[in-house]
Amino acid sequence: MKTSVSTLRIVIVAPENLSPGPDMDAELLEEADRSRSLRIGLLEGGYNIVAVLPSDIYLPERIAQIQPDLIIVDAESQARDTLEHVVMATRDARRPIVLFTNEEDPTHMREAIAAGVTGYVVQGLAAERVKPVLDVAMARFQVEEGLRRELADARSQLGERKIIERAKGLLMTRHGLNEDAAYARLRKTAMDKGLKMADLAQRLIDASELLG
Numbered sequence: 001m002k003t004s005v006s007t008l009r010i011v012i013v014a015p016e017n018l019s020p021g022p023d024m025d026a027e028l029l030e031e032a033d034r035s036r037s038l039r040i041g042l043l044e045g046g047y048n049i050v051a052v053l054p055s056d057i058y059l060p061e062r063i064a065q066i067q068p069d070l071i072i073v074d075a076e077s078q079a080r081d082t083l084e085h086v087v088m089a090t091r092d093a094r095r096p097i098v099l100f101t102n103e104e105d106p107t108h109m110r111e112a113i114a115a116g117v118t119g120y121v122v123q124g125l126a127a128e129r130v131k132p133v134l135d136v137a138m139a140r141f142q143v144e145e146g147l148r149r150e151l152a153d154a155r156s157q158l159g160e161r162k163i164i165e166r167a168k169g170l171l172m173t174r175h176g177l178n179e180d181a182a183y184a185r186l187r188k189t190a191m192d193k194g195l196k197m198a199d200l201a202q203r204l205i206d207a208s209e210l211l212g
Contacts, residue, residue, distance in 0.1 A: 041130025096141035160198035167201030
């Protein structure tokens with residue numbers, strides 16, 4: 001996901017009614033200040049804020065419709081429900097998630113990272129820090145996705161090798177071939193039919209199971 005700042009489409013998930021007011025207590029005032037600094041930093045950084053969404057049961061559907069490049073969670077303290085909604089919304093289509101919060105609990109931080117949060121920022125947010133934080137989060141997400149793809153490819157290759165080995169065993173048993181000859185027959189047949197060896201091997205296994 002190589003996207004420039006000018007085209008990076010950001011969705012903010014935030015609680016409602018975080019506008020500073022005379023009756024706001026100290027904790028809410030601190031959260032309102034953080035929220036204001038975050039938005040200033042995004043605007044100064046040239047980011048494209050495509051939507052500000054509440055954390056509710058409709059969040060997964062809205063995120064699926066918007067297809068943002070990055071999700072920012074502007075969360076009140078103890079906002080576990082908010083984070084759960086966001087994680088559910090990105091379960092099938094992973095995206096970088098950056099959490100800005102006043103929650104300093106290390107347990108909550110570990111839970112957030114384990115759930116898929118790419119960046120976790122606690123308090124003290126100055127507007128000029130927003131862009132560096134998001135740059136790091138995007139870079140980390142890209143590295144993690146690369147590792148995830150490599151692991152998936154390795155597992156797929158291992159699975160294919162097991163299938164091919166099993167098909168080779170069937171040929172060796174039924175046709176009295178040695179291992180090299182069985183492999184050569186599989187390879188040639190796959191090439192002749194324009195198939196991957198693993199696909200041909202799976203067909204052979206399926207046919208063997210069907211015929212007994």
